[in-house]
Amino acid sequence: MNKNKFMESYIENLQRITLKNFAETSDKDRYFALCDTIMELINQEWRNCKNRTRRSRKAYYFSAEFLVGRSLGNNLINLGIYDEVKEILSEIDIDFESIENFEDDAALGNGGLGRLAACFMDSAATQKLDMYGYGVRYREGLFKQKIENGFQVEGGDHWIKDGDGWSIRVESDSKIVKFRDQTVKAVPYDMPMLGFENEQVNTLRLWQAEPFEEFDFSYFNNFQYDKAVEEKNRAEDITRVLYPNDMQREGRVLRLKQQYFFCSASIQDMVSKYKRYFDHDLQFEDFSKYHIIQLNDTHPIIAIPELIRVLVDENGIEFERAVEITKNTFAFTNHTVLQEALESWPKDIMLEVCPRCFDIIKKLNENLVKEFKEKGLSEEAIDPYRIIRFDQVRMANLAIVMSKSVNGVAKLHTQILKDDTFKNWYKLMPEKFNNKTNGITPRRWLVYSNIKLSNFITEKLGSDDWKYDLTKLKDLEKYLDDEKTLEEINQIKFENKKELAKYILENEGISINPNSIFDIQVKRIHEYKRQHLNLLHIINLYHKLKKNPDMDFYPTTFILGGKAAPGYFRAKAIIKLANEIARVINNDEEVNDKIKVVFVNNYRVSYGEKLFPAADISEQISTAGKEASGTGNMKFMLNGALTLGTYDGANIEIFENAGVENNYLFGAKVEELNEIYDSYNPKEFYYKNEDIKDAVDTLLSGELNDNDSYMFLDIYNCLINPQGGEKADTYFVLKDFEDYKKTHEKINKEYSDRLTWARKSLKNIANAGYFSSDRTILEYAKDIWKL
Numbered sequence: 001m002n003k004n005k006f007m008e009s010y011i012e013n014l015q016r017i018t019l020k021n022f023a024e025t026s027d028k029d030r031y032f033a034l035c036d037t038i039m040e041l042i043n044q045e046w047r048n049c050k051n052r053t054r055r056s057r058k059a060y061y062f063s064a065e066f067l068v069g070r071s072l073g074n075n076l077i078n079l080g081i082y083d084e085v086k087e088i089l090s091e092i093d094i095d096f097e098s099i100e101n102f103e104d105d106a107a108l109g110n111g112g113l114g115r116l117a118a119c120f121m122d123s124a125a126t127q128k129l130d131m132y133g134y135g136v137r138y139r140e141g142l143f144k145q146k147i148e149n150g151f152q153v154e155g156g157d158h159w160i161k162d163g164d165g166w167s168i169r170v171e172s173d174s175k176i177v178k179f180r181d182q183t184v185k186a187v188p189y190d191m192p193m194l195g196f197e198n199e200q201v202n203t204l205r206l207w208q209a210e211p212f213e214e215f216d217f218s219y220f221n222n223f224q225y226d227k228a229v230e231e232k233n234r235a236e237d238i239t240r241v242l243y244p245n246d247m248q249r250e251g252r253v254l255r256l257k258q259q260y261f262f263c264s265a266s267i268q269d270m271v272s273k274y275k276r277y278f279d280h281d282l283q284f285e286d287f288s289k290y291h292i293i294q295l296n297d298t299h300p301i302i303a304i305p306e307l308i309r310v311l312v313d314e315n316g317i318e319f320e321r322a323v324e325i326t327k328n329t330f331a332f333t334n335h336t337v338l339q340e341a342l343e344s345w346p347k348d349i350m351l352e353v354c355p356r357c358f359d360i361i362k363k364l365n366e367n368l369v370k371e372f373k374e375k376g377l378s379e380e381a382i383d384p385y386r387i388i389r390f391d392q393v394r395m396a397n398l399a400i401v402m403s404k405s406v407n408g409v410a411k412l413h414t415q416i417l418k419d420d421t422f423k424n425w426y427k428l429m430p431e432k433f434n435n436k437t438n439g440i441t442p443r444r445w446l447v448y449s450n451i452k453l454s455n456f457i458t459e460k461l462g463s464d465d466w467k468y469d470l471t472k473l474k475d476l477e478k479y480l481d482d483e484k485t486l487e488e489i490n491q492i493k494f495e496n497k498k499e500l501a502k503y504i505l506e507n508e509g510i511s512i513n514p515n516s517i518f519d520i521q522v523k524r525i526h527e528y529k530r531q532h533l534n535l536l537h538i539i540n541l542y543h544k545l546k547k548n549p550d551m552d553f554y555p556t557t558f559i560l561g562g563k564a565a566p567g568y569f570r571a572k573a574i575i576k577l578a579n580e581i582a583r584v585i586n587n588d589e590e591v592n593d594k595i596k597v598v599f600v601n602n603y604r605v606s607y608g609e610k611l612f613p614a615a616d617i618s619e620q621i622s623t624a625g626k627e628a629s630g631t632g633n634m635k636f637m638l639n640g641a642l643t644l645g646t647y648d649g650a651n652i653e654i655f656e657n658a659g660v661e662n663n664y665l666f667g668a669k670v671e672e673l674n675e676i677y678d679s680y681n682p683k684e685f686y687y688k689n690e691d692i693k694d695a696v697d698t699l700l701s702g703e704l705n706d707n708d709s710y711m712f713l714d715i716y717n718c719l720i721n722p723q724g725g726e727k728a729d730t731y732f733v734l735k736d737f738e739d740y741k742k743t744h745e746k747i748n749k750e751y752s753d754r755l756t757w758a759r760k761s762l763k764n765i766a767n768a769g770y771f772s773s774d775r776t777i778l779e780y781a782k783d784i785w786k787l
């Protein structure tokens with residue numbers, strides 16, 4: 001990059017788009033001018049990539065969510081011009097940080113599943129894999145969380161109200177999507193996905209719903225202005241908002257419309273390009289040779305019948321042949337074993353949204369049942385496989401029959417899919433099943449967000465090759481017994497903790513001590529993730545410190561954060577509990593130099609970028625068997641935190657790679673929980689263990705105030721009182737409490753040996769290479785996509 005040229009075109013852009021003199025421009029102006037300048041800079045390479053890959057085999061990642069977060073810093077890092085641009089800006093007296101903070105997160109996802117899609121986009125481009133992302137351009141991303149009087153309050157997230165500096169509207173590629181009762185236009189917005197210092201620019205194409213005809217003049221001429229506006233709104237409603245229910249099936253018509261909307265537009269886009277660039281192949285003989293579609297869980301599965309529909313109805317391909325093509329085109333990833341997340345759509349809703357797709361699914365189901373009957377299976381033996389049963393379309397079954405690959409996202413998770421969730425399918429077609437352990441992109445989650453550690457690693461390894469191949473971090477192990485290095489590790493962590501402390505003071509109004517242990521749990525709030533186990537332990541610890549102020553104890557700051565689905569009462573109760581505990585403890589002069597509790601407001605990608613680098617302890621305490629993988633656990637590990645975790649999801653692989661002795665494993669394993677499932681009685685633990693009783697009773701003792709919301713009673717009941725057919729403590733919080741508490745005691749003791757701790761931290765960093773999403777995406781490319 002030519003520095004002078006960049007500065008020149010930046011200032012030119014700034015004045016052109018604002019019509020102001022330089023001195024009069026605002027942070028907003030300066031931010032958007034910078035976006036423009038960068039977009040200009042990459043334009044040529046982006047077009048090159050589009051042209052070069054027209055006739056090549058490509059992977060298509062279909063996902064209802066892409067949790068991209070902010071793009072400015074990440075794009076500068078990937079272009080290799082982060083430092084230069086910062087310099088250029090400071091030469092003209094612009095503070096980079098305030099411009100950076102102007103950018104709203106693109107929060108087009110709920111959590112892990114959406115963030116994984118964004119990491120994959122980064123890694124695919126970095127590995128020079130031609131992968132195209134297809135998704136939805138929600139006008140409102142995941143709601144903004146505010147905390148009022150300790151309660152979560154949801155606000156809107158109109159993230160593009162000031163504009164969108166990172167997308168190009170490609171009007172000419174618009175598609176028409178037909179629903180039974182409505183026809184809309186799908187307009188693509190393309191975001192560049194930059195590879196790390198390699199000139200590859202892939203495309204994330206997000207579809208926005210708009211009225212088919214901008215304005216219906218027949219209504220207008222009949223003085224029915226309101227009717228014309230109504231139609232416009234009805235079209236725009238489809239992509240108006242991201243549904244905020246993580247891990248919860250959503251039964252609304254509008255949700256299926258969203259899914260069908262982006263899948264139909266994407267399939268049409270692929271087919272029309274195929275016809276344009278492969279104009280000899282009228283029979284689509286080679287379609288699956290050039291396309292592989294990876295389905296990010298069940299949300300985009302409606303793309304399967306949609307491809308058949310387009311092939312059969314619009315291109316005259318025979319049904320059986322279309323089915324064959326389709327079967328070779330799709331691959332399916334599952335991200336959860338929680339039953340409440342498994343999608344199924346009632347026949348009525350499908351008929352209301354996409355009747356022709358329902359027809360096709362029905363036919364696929366009939367063929368399947370026929371095939372089974374010919375093999376001699378009884379009606380009952382066929383039941384688990386049916387795509388339609390009791391007038392419900394079971395999306396996972398549809399995906400498994402029609403895909404060439406089915407994968408889970410961590411070793412244990414894939415094993416559970418085989419043994420349990422999809423065991424019938426696995427018996428029938430074991431060759432389809434495979435594991436792809438998740439990963440995270442080291443560019444965003446280390447190079448960008450933890451500059452100090454990143455520079456330190458480069459210095460120690462004498463090169464920055466590790467940014468391209470994260471397994472190179474392993475070479476850091478030569479410093480395991482080098483005291484100076486270990487002290488430097490501690491110093492970097494300390495600096496990051498000071499920065500976080502400053503940020504928390506500014507944003508949460510709570511002052512925390514950077515010399516205390518930073519123990520962090522940030523993720524969506526859900527019972528299976530057991531934030532309430534963390535909180536019960538804090539309550540009990542607080543009481544112990546009150547009783548015994550001279551107790552040997554290393555000061556600890558407990559940090560929690562995460563959003564609750566707006567309709568999930570118990571998750572909201574957990575948030576209220578966290579805030580109430582924080583209020584009581586932080587205001588108690590007797591203990592607040594020993595423990596502090598912070599619930600960070602509006603946890604999101606850009607907050608995570610500040611939290612992961614500053615963590616000493618990473619809380620990964622889900623009930624064994626419930627967290628498919630987890631990816632936050634990897635971000636903490638890469639930044640040198642030690643994992644306090646259960647034998648669950650990718651924690652297991654973290655323990656394997658970094659050594660369980662360098663982390664803190666606790667709690668019951670899946671096998672044990674399966675065994676005791678029927679006989680488990682949490683009351684036994686409650687009565688036998690004083691600390692448990694103390695913590696649980698505090699929910700109702702009056703010491704904590706839930707402002708008559710009955711929220712704490714709800715948590716109390718769910719832990720020890722079976723209710724309305726539902727068992728008590730289905731997530732085994734009380735069962736694991738004692739071991740969790742003991743493990744915390746161990747952590748608290750061991751932390752004061754600062755060098756031994758740093759050694760463990762270094763062990764984790766050095767062995768985090770496996771968890772790069774570069775490794776994951778290469779596995780998809782090699783094993784499934786054959787790219």
Ligand code: KOT
Pocket residue numbers: 111112113114116246247248297298335336341342409438627628629630631649
């Ligand atoms: C949400 C709705 C339906 C089905 C699945 C989900 C889902 C799963 N949303 N997020 N996940 C998480 O996906 C991550 C990426 O694979 C995992 O690391 C994590 O364990 C899942 O909970």
